[in-house]
Amino acid sequence: MTERIKSLVLIVLIATSLILTWQLWTYQPNLEELDEASSTTESIGDTIQLEDVVLPSNLMYSVGDEKRMTYGNADDLTEEVVDDLYNLDLWNFVLVDEVYDQEDVYPGQDYIELIYPAGIPAELLQSFVGREEELDLVDLSTEFDRILLFASGDEVVARFVSFQPQLYLEAYVDLNMNVFINDYLLSNHHEDTFSVYSEMVAPHGSRLEKPIYLPVEQVDFMRRSYEIDGSNYISASAFEELLFEDETIQVDRENYIASSEQMSVTNNLFMEYINATSPASVRENPEHVTLQAFNYVNSHGGFTDKYQLYRFTTNNPSLDEAVRFHLVENGVPVLGSGNHGVIEVTRSHQQVISNYTRPLYTLGTDVEFSASETLPEGEVVWDAVTEDYDVDEIVDVRIGYDMSHEQEVTELITFTPAWYVQTTTGAWHRVELFQSEGDYNGLE
Numbered sequence: 001m002t003e004r005i006k007s008l009v010l011i012v013l014i015a016t017s018l019i020l021t022w023q024l025w026t027y028q029p030n031l032e033e034l035d036e037a038s039s040t041t042e043s044i045g046d047t048i049q050l051e052d053v054v055l056p057s058n059l060m061y062s063v064g065d066e067k068r069m070t071y072g073n074a075d076d077l078t079e080e081v082v083d084d085l086y087n088l089d090l091w092n093f094v095l096v097d098e099v100y101d102q103e104d105v106y107p108g109q110d111y112i113e114l115i116y117p118a119g120i121p122a123e124l125l126q127s128f129v130g131r132e133e134e135l136d137l138v139d140l141s142t143e144f145d146r147i148l149l150f151a152s153g154d155e156v157v158a159r160f161v162s163f164q165p166q167l168y169l170e171a172y173v174d175l176n177m178n179v180f181i182n183d184y185l186l187s188n189h190h191e192d193t194f195s196v197y198s199e200m201v202a203p204h205g206s207r208l209e210k211p212i213y214l215p216v217e218q219v220d221f222m223r224r225s226y227e228i229d230g231s232n233y234i235s236a237s238a239f240e241e242l243l244f245e246d247e248t249i250q251v252d253r254e255n256y257i258a259s260s261e262q263m264s265v266t267n268n269l270f271m272e273y274i275n276a277t278s279p280a281s282v283r284e285n286p287e288h289v290t291l292q293a294f295n296y297v298n299s300h301g302g303f304t305d306k307y308q309l310y311r312f313t314t315n316n317p318s319l320d321e322a323v324r325f326h327l328v329e330n331g332v333p334v335l336g337s338g339n340h341g342v343i344e345v346t347r348s349h350q351q352v353i354s355n356y357t358r359p360l361y362t363l364g365t366d367v368e369f370s371a372s373e374t375l376p377e378g379e380v381v382w383d384a385v386t387e388d389y390d391v392d393e394i395v396d397v398r399i400g401y402d403m404s405h406e407q408e409v410t411e412l413i414t415f416t417p418a419w420y421v422q423t424t425t426g427a428w429h430r431v432e433l434f435q436s437e438g439d440y441n442g443l444e
Contacts, residue, residue, distance in 0.1 A: 044234050044242070045301030045362075050294055051086050053309050053325060054124060056114035056147070057333065057398070060196065060213050061188030063110045068193040069213050071221065071399075072331025073308075075192035081112065081184055085147065086128045090158060090171040095137040097167040099208060105161055105168060110185055111150035115213075117310045117333070117396065119143035123288040125160065129171075138162075138169055140288070141314070145210065149173070149180070156180045166208040194219050199382050201394045203424050212397050214378020221399060221417035223373045224329060228364035228411050234304065236265045236360065242300045243273050243356070265360065269405065270340055273356040279349050286350040289314055293323035293345035296353050304362045307343055308333060311426055320354065322346045327359070327403070335400030335420040335428040363413060373417055375399060376433060384433050385421045396422040402430070 059078050060069045070078055099105055120128075122142045148159040156177060159170040198211035236256075240248055246258040254265040263273045286292075290312050297303060307325040310333060314321050326333040327341040334341030339357060346355035385397055401415040419431040 042242075043301035044238055045304040047298050047301055048303050050124065050127060050291075051082075053294060053303065053307055054116075054120060054128075054290075055082060055308055057117045057308070058115045058213070060113040060115060061185065061193065062106075062113065063185060063188050066188075067196050067198070067213065068188045069196045069215075070192050070331075071194070071219075072328070074328075074331025075190070077184070077187055077190060077192070078331075081149070082114070084175055085114070085149070085158060085173065089174040090129050091174075093137060093169060093171045095167065095169050097165070099166040099168060101207075102209065102211075105148075105159075105208070107148065107150045107152075107157075107159075109150060111148050112185060114147040114149070116145060116147070117308070118312055119145045119162075120147075120160075121288050121290055121312075124290060127291075138167070142167070144169070149184075151177060151180065163208050163210045164206045166206065197378065199378075199397075201391055203392060203395050212394075214382060214397065217377050218374050219377075219399070220372045220374050221332070222330065222370055223414070223416050224370040225367040225412050225414040226363045226365060227367055228361060228413060232362045232364045233268060234360045234362070236263070236268070236271055239263060239271060239273065245277075269360055271358060271360050275352060275354050277352055277354075279351055283349075283351040289321040289347050289350075290323050292347060292351075292353070293325075296345055296356070297325070297343060297358075302343065302358065313426070320346050320348050321350070329363075329401055329415045332415075332417070333398075333400050334403050334415070335398075336402030336418065336430055337404070340405075341401075341403045361413075367412065375417060375419060380433065381419050381431055384431050388432070389421065389423060393423050394421060395424055395426075397431075398422075400428065 055073050056078070057073060058070050059073070059081060060067060073079075073082075096104075120143065121140070122138050122144070123140045125144060142162050142165065144160040145163050146161040148157075148161060150157055150159070154177060156173045156175040157170055158173045159168050161168045195216045196213040197216055198213050200209040201212055202209045236254075240250075240256050240263065243263070244256070244258050244261050246261065248256045248258045248261075250256050256263040260276045261274065263271060265271050290309060293312075294309075303325070306328045308328045309323070310326040311324040312322065323345045325343040326335070328334070340359055343358040344355070345353060348354035381397060385394065398420060399417055400420045402418050404414045404416065406412045406414060419433065420428045421431055422428050
């Protein structure tokens with residue numbers, strides 16, 4: 001009986017083995033073709049909105065006989081003012097193109113001035129206010145340097161000012177008058193502002209002088225540090241998949257090449273991508289270079305920290321156009337450290353992105369021992385600047401950050417505040433300051 005049971009079990013096991021073997025030989029899994037994009041890097045960060053990078057660097061409040069300016073653009077009130085301006089309705093646009101002096105531009109009553117470091121191209125302004133037909137009043141190449149907000153009768157007015165060409169475009173803003181006066185204008189003494197006076201510059205021979213606002217007294221700015229580790233670095237191989245159109249060859253750890261493209265990496269901190277492709281023809285009515293540069297970087301989530309539009313150049317189709325987005329720390333731009341705090345995009349032939357440079361790291365954890373540093377008052381700074389530059393060479397003077405990278409026990413990125421001057425070349429230069437009564441921290 002036992003032998004029969006064993007034989008029966010053996011027969012069952014053999015039969016089961018034969019069935020499984022047959023299924024293994026004949027079974028074809030229903031695998032769908034893998035989507036090639038699903039196995040590649042699609043982005044290195046989150047996408048943002050255009051208005052996140054086209055921001056005023058500072059707000060200046062002119063109330064009565066006093067002028068006060070924000071330290072940067074990171075305070076809550078600045079955010080509220082900008083949000084209202086970008087999102088509220090504007091109507092009854094009027095162009096005034098006979099502008100000769102300050103009295104023609106600035107209202108005789110209290111106002112708020114939004115200061116844009118690179119200007120706002122009219123084409124970008126269209127995307128913010130959504131009133132393309134009214135903005136046809138001006139040439140799309142017009143760049144608006146400042147926006148003034150003030151009360152006129154029962155309405156709030158936004159005046160978009162261009163210093164070159166000398167004109168302004170103004171419209172009514174759908175903003176409650178009490179909100180504008182009590183919540184915005186009369187908040188000029190909030191803790192994120194300091195008292196300023198103005199110096200006048202007229203770069204490029206413009207007859208309409210542009211005010212530069214400088215502090216009446218010494219000001220304190222934070223020296224900040226961030227601790228970074230491996231998780232804060234962006235792999236260069238990610239850009240190999242994101243940027244190259246043709247198959248690449250990795251020459252070594254720092255160089256990638258393709259038929260008409262190449263990418264180089266410096267110390268795992270910085271990358272440069274070059275595209276030598278030439279288009280078959282010149283594109284008609286190309287979009288503004290700032291829009292194309294923004295969309296190019298944003299398409300792969302490239303604004304991995306807070307960046308702001310700080311410079312762009314537009315030329316004829318035979319020349320290159322460049323756009324620079326500066327890293328901004330707590331509302332204050334990085335103006336030193338060469339290009340290591342900058343994303344720069346160059347366009348050739350009005351359509352091809354021919355050069356792309358950027359940092360390969362993001363900011364890590366804010367170190368708690370960040371300290372305050374005292375910077376000199378505007379009069380001292382202006383005297384130093386005008387010793388080295390003619391007034392007609394000066395475009396802007398402002399406080400910015402120098403950024404340093406240190407690697408000791410921990411790896412740190414440190415932001416040190418200093419005074420900078422921008423000249424008509426577009427470059428920013430650290431102001432050389434010497435104080436007989438004592439050194440100012442962080443200054444050369």
